[in-house]
Amino acid sequence: MRVLGVDPGLTRCGVGVVEGVAGRPLTMVGVGVVRTPVDAELGHRLVAIEQGIEQWLDEHRPEYVAVERVFSQHNVRTVMGTAQASAVAMLCAARRGIPVALHTPSEVKAAVTGSGRADKAQVGAMVTRLLRLSAAPKPADAADALALAICHIWRAPAQNRLQQAVALHAANATKGRTA
16 A cells, blocks of 8 residues: 655645555655745745645656545634645545545544654654655655554554444445335
């Protein structure tokens, strides 16, 4: 499974590609940050993020895209920018028919470190260890993108089984009513 993790942000949008399957060693395929100038017009910044993500999709051909779920913060401006960058990532994936999964920050931290309250340094250290890297990816947005991809690889099999069970239950319930 090849997953592009996206840590959305208007100024720095972390991107990282991880390949592997749950229960086996994972491999980092690529990591980076799509940057936009703070003083640029919002529309131009969103186009720059789109172009950056499209380049990552072209180059790495992921099977899934995992995006950090936007959560409420105290700074509404920050939340809006994060949500807009997140929407761009989801749009780019959907346009290509690539499934998108949203993971909360605490879900990602818990998957990678064992604690949903881990700090950025702990996440970076565990990403470094799990992917057998010589140093933690910088900036933290890049490490967070890799953590998103790792989280998705580890959690996707269980989520898929749950979705299949729900779909089967719904189908059986429908058959029971029409018979």
